[in-house]
Amino acid sequence: MAVATESRIRTLFAARFQKSAELYQRGLKLFPNGVTHDGRFLKPFPIYANDAAGSRKTTVEGHSVIDYWCGHGAMLLGHSHPAIVEAVQRQVSRSTHPGACHELELEWGELVQQLVPSAERIRFTNSGTEATLMAIRIARLVTGRNKIIKFAGHFHGWHDGLMPAAAPPHGSTYKTPGVTDGVKDDLIIVSPNNLDELAAAIDEHQPACVIHEGNGTHWGVVPARADFIRGLRELTADRNTIFILDEVITGFRVHPHSFQGFCEIVPDMTTLAKVLAGGLPGGCLAARKDLMDALAFENSLGQKMKHPGTYNANPLSASAGVAALKLVATGEPSKTANAVAETLRRELNTVFTDKDAKLVAYGDFSAVKILSNYEGPRPATDDFIPYDNDWRRIDCPVDPEFTHAFRCALLLGGVDWMNWGGSTSQAHSLADVGQTATAYAGAIDLLREDGFDV
Ligand SMILES: Cc1ncc(COP(=O)(O)O)c(C=O)c1O
Numbered sequence: 001m002a003v004a005t006e007s008r009i010r011t012l013f014a015a016r017f018q019k020s021a022e023l024y025q026r027g028l029k030l031f032p033n034g035v036t037h038d039g040r041f042l043k044p045f046p047i048y049a050n051d052a053a054g055s056r057k058t059t060v061e062g063h064s065v066i067d068y069w070c071g072h073g074a075m076l077l078g079h080s081h082p083a084i085v086e087a088v089q090r091q092v093s094r095s096t097h098p099g100a101c102h103e104l105e106l107e108w109g110e111l112v113q114q115l116v117p118s119a120e121r122i123r124f125t126n127s128g129t130e131a132t133l134m135a136i137r138i139a140r141l142v143t144g145r146n147k148i149i150k151f152a153g154h155f156h157g158w159h160d161g162l163m164p165a166a167a168p169p170h171g172s173t174y175k176t177p178g179v180t181d182g183v184k185d186d187l188i189i190v191s192p193n194n195l196d197e198l199a200a201a202i203d204e205h206q207p208a209c210v211i212h213e214g215n216g217t218h219w220g221v222v223p224a225r226a227d228f229i230r231g232l233r234e235l236t237a238d239r240n241t242i243f244i245l246d247e248v249i250t251g252f253r254v255h256p257h258s259f260q261g262f263c264e265i266v267p268d269m270t271t272l273a274k275v276l277a278g279g280l281p282g283g284c285l286a287a288r289k290d291l292m293d294a295l296a297f298e299n300s301l302g303q304k305m306k307h308p309g310t311y312n313a314n315p316l317s318a319s320a321g322v323a324a325l326k327l328v329a330t331g332e333p334s335k336t337a338n339a340v341a342e343t344l345r346r347e348l349n350t351v352f353t354d355k356d357a358k359l360v361a362y363g364d365f366s367a368v369k370i371l372s373n374y375e376g377p378r379p380a381t382d383d384f385i386p387y388d389n390d391w392r393r394i395d396c397p398v399d400p401e402f403t404h405a406f407r408c409a410l411l412l413g414g415v416d417w418m419n420w421g422g423s424t425s426q427a428h429s430l431a432d433v434g435q436t437a438t439a440y441a442g443a444i445d446l447l448r449e450d451g452f453d454v
Pocket residue numbers: 072126127128129130132155156157158213214246247248249273274283
């Protein structure tokens with residue numbers, strides 16, 4: 001790609017987000033690459049946000065941008081939802097850490113139990129990463145087996161046990177710097193959406209469990225549809241293998257009863273976070289009672305899995321979680337967020353057709369995925385998946401320079417897009433969709449001006 005040396009995008013971006021550029025200089029002296037999450041790294045510098053409300057956040061320069069990060073998926077209700085603000089404010093003056101059991105953890109757990117089919121018993125954690133770590137450790141403990149089967153590209157948090165093969169490039173040897181070969185050898189990687197390959201892998205490796213990311217790779221970049229999930233449930237049950245559905249992002253977001261409710265299946269274990277805690281830190285494992293007994297003192301296994309954790313079920317997260325799940329239970333948040341995302345996918349594809357751009361929008365529920373370097377038919381219906389869901393063609397690395405320029409160009413149009421996939425909340429409106437489509441049209445022009453082949 002012949003990229004212009006004098007970048008118009010960079011010049012405009014530096015002029016528009018001057019204060020962010022200044023703050024970034026401080027960040028660089030503190031954090032690697034100046035950021036506190038890999039995904040927030042942006043060249044020439046990331047934007048800094050002051051506050052957020054509804055579908056928007058305001059940068060330190062005072063620019064209001066439409067937010068498609070949605071708190072990395074957590075903010076299904078939109079930012080600063082009054083019910084969450086009120087609940088957290090009430091709780092913060094009471095106690096942020098009594099170091100004791102408390103009633104809010106009961107209310108929070110009861111809501112999870114009511115909403116999530118697999119939740120016979122629950123244990124709260126601080127994040128999704130901790131929840132998947134707990135799930136595989138319990139699976140190993142109760143089965144006495146070591147191997148875990150996961151799907152290529154699926155992300156389950158950043159702990160050693162599941163980090164390998166969490167992102168492209170895909171191949172026979174996945175590089176996961178800092179993770180030992182022993183850990184990698186215990187992980188069996190299979191192709192997404194392929195039950196035959198999975199069946200053969202289970203028969204060969206006799207794993208402790210199979211873990212699957214909600215509705216597929218990175219929140220549906222490679223979508224897994226309900227039929228596949230039903231097949232996965234049946235196959236693992238037939239082979240007496242524990243099935244963990246990682247609903248850290250799909251949980252409560254796609255449907256009040258999560259993706260498993262939508263698919264009408266009950267996994268053996270479910271990992272949850274994000275929407276669960278209403279925008280505060282929190283996660284949980286919600287699973288079959290006999291499996292969760294691994295955490296109990298004096299269980300039938302004769303050995304207990306230890307689980308401390310200073311902030312487990314902390315009352316602030318519990319207060320936000322209770323407020324959020326009460327709203328989730330009405331069904332409105334997921335319904336509204338899903339509907340606006342569907343409209344956005346359609347509007348963006350209209351822009352891409354009009355501009356004859358090598359881009360396509362697709363996705364399920366409240367996710368909007370953008371595939372670049374796309375050359376194929378334009379979607380006729382919303383269930384369209386590029387390249388007939390050939391996972392090696394849709395889950396592939398994108399030139400980082402293009403990714404940075406793409407994000408900056410959209411920010412210039414007032415849209416903060418989460419790399420190549422955005423999420424909507426119940427607060428996103430049709431006016432937001434219209435502004436986003438306009439921002440995309442402007443971004444394509446700018447990218448072309450800068451020499452990108454878009
Ligand atoms: C499917 C999935 N599992 C696990 C995680 C890790 O959760 P956390 O970032 O809360 O550790 C994520 C985070 O994005 C996720 O999307």
